[in-house]
Amino acid sequence: xxxxxxxxxxxxxxxxxxxxxxxxxxxxxxxxxxxxxxxxxxxxxxxxxxxxxxxxxxxxxxxxxxxxxxxxxxxxxxxxxxxxxxxxxxxxxxxxxxxxxxxxxxxxxxxxxxxxxxxxxxxxxxxxxxxxxxxxxxxxxxxxxxxxxxxxxxxxxxxxxxxxxxxxxxxxxxxxxxx
Amino acid sequence: xxxxxxxxxxxxxxxxxxxxxxxxxxxxxxxxxxxxxxxxxxxxxxxxxxxxxxxxxxxxxxxxxxxxxxxxxxxxxxxxxxxxxxxxxxxxxxxxxxxxxxxxxxxxxxxxxxxxxxxxxxxxxxxxxxxxxxxxxxxxxxxxxxxxxxxxxxxxxxxxxxxxxxxxxxxxxxxxxxxxxxxxxxxxxxxxx
Numbered sequence: 496x497x498x499x500x501x502x503x504x505x506x507x508x509x510x511x512x513x514x515x516x517x518x519x520x521x522x523x524x525x526x527x528x529x530x531x532x533x534x535x536x537x538x539x540x541x542x543x544x545x546x547x548x549x550x551x552x553x554x555x556x557x558x559x560x561x562x563x564x565x566x567x568x569x570x571x572x573x574x575x576x577x578x579x580x581x582x583x584x585x586x587x588x589x590x591x592x593x594x595x596x597x598x599x600x601x602x603x604x605x606x607x608x609x610x611x612x613x614x615x616x617x618x619x620x621x622x623x624x625x626x627x628x629x630x631x632x633x634x635x636x637x638x639x640x641x642x643x644x645x646x647x648x649x650x651x652x653x654x655x656x657x658x659x660x661x662x663x664x665x666x667x668x669x670x671x672x673x674x
Numbered sequence: 675x676x677x678x679x680x681x682x683x684x685x686x687x688x689x690x691x692x693x694x695x696x697x698x699x700x701x702x703x704x705x706x707x708x709x710x711x712x713x714x715x716x717x718x719x720x721x722x723x724x725x726x727x728x729x730x731x732x733x734x735x736x737x738x739x740x741x742x743x744x745x746x747x748x749x750x751x752x753x754x755x756x757x758x759x760x761x762x763x764x765x766x767x768x769x770x771x772x773x774x775x776x777x778x779x780x781x782x783x784x785x786x787x788x789x790x791x792x793x794x795x796x797x798x799x800x801x802x803x804x805x806x807x808x809x810x811x812x813x814x815x816x817x818x819x820x821x822x823x824x825x826x827x828x829x830x831x832x833x834x835x836x837x838x839x840x841x842x843x844x845x846x847x848x849x850x851x852x853x854x855x856x857x858x859x860x861x862x863x864x865x866x867x
Contacts, residue, residue, distance in 0.1 A: 534849050543762070608761035630754065632761035633768060 499567035503671050508567070511560040512672060516650070518553045519595065522546060523647055547606060548615045554599030561592060575666055584656060587649050594646040601642060604635035698744035701830055701864025702734045709831075709863035712751060716840075720852035726758035726767070733783075735864055737820075737830050745788035747798055747813075749862075751781040753805075771847035772840075778806045786810070798834070804843045811836050813860065828866040835859055 498505040504512070529542035572581045606613045607623030608631040614620045628634065660668035703710050712731055715723040733749030754775040756767050768775040785800035791814075798813040813836040820830035836858040840849075 606762060609759060632765040636765050
């Protein structure tokens with residue numbers, strides 16, 4: 496099924512989920528690595544270029560995913576899920592969605608803080624918007640890092656939950672997100 | 675009679691002025707009107723110069739046309755205001771790879787001696803504190819001029835150059851041998867206190 500059903504995620508939602516998940520971990524690693532590069536590393540310019548470009552793509556996919564999710568029938572939690580599990584899962588999902596969007600916004604605000612456009616590969620560039628915030632690149636940079644670690648922390652919790660349901664509780668929770 | 679009065683006034687002014695100027699005079703750097711700038715340039719890869727500046731600073735100097743022993747300079751720089759017109763680079767310059775501004779938000783130059791050199795320039799020796807490290811540096815300064823401004827004040831202006839080796843001030847980032855030094859290009863206009 497292409498679309499979501501009440502008891503199963505559709506192919507589009509599943510594909511977006513795994514694609515974004517892998518990309519987010521990739522961007523996290525790339526981000527941590529690239530800020531430590533020496534000036535004469537051949538990756539000094541290319542690594543941030545890739546990080547920015549992929550970042551824009553993953554945030555766009557995230558918006559698409561959010562719209563797709565809203566347009567589709569709601570997938571309901573399994574009847575066996577306890578109330579606290581439902582609540583925790585719901586909050587975790589919501590925060591992960593919000594954090595990815597915030598990561599996109601804060602990342603954009605680093606690059607464009609002094610009016611430079613954000614170049615996405617050599618495809619197109621997103622012009623800068625002036626917010627008139629002093630030291631915007633520093634503030635946005637600090638936030639970007641905090642958001643990134645928070646997202647990874649939530650993702651670990653999310654993975655732990657999925658694995659618990661698959662291997663300990665042995666229910667269908669994870670299987671519903673597999674093709 | 676009127677002409678004579680003006681003449682007398684002019685004469686007395688002309689007499690008084692050189693005497694007044696021979697004393698040490700304190701000038702505040704014109705920060706409100708920003709007739710001053712602290713610029714730096716660092717060689718990029720050996721191919722060109724990267725030019726930047728510090729947008730926020732304040733200070734004063736004492737100028738004595740007769741006796742350089744009375745002369746002094748003191749400037750405080752807000753290191754966070756470093757500006758190379760590129761957000762990601764400025765963010766990097768403020769990090770602990772370079773200026774470490776969260777730990778050392780202030781840089782300071784305090785002169786220790788001023789001497790007039792044969793070529794008409796001034797050699798200003800002093801202690802420069804940057805990134806928490808204090809080292810002696812030398813500024814070669816050239817007086818541009820002094821005199822009344824059109825708004826009732828009195829001004830004097832200098833330009834100067836200095837160079838620092840970034841490693842001396844504990845900068846962690848190594849930009850390579852061609853880029854080891856930062857060349858300071860200083861323009862200072864002071865208003866008499």
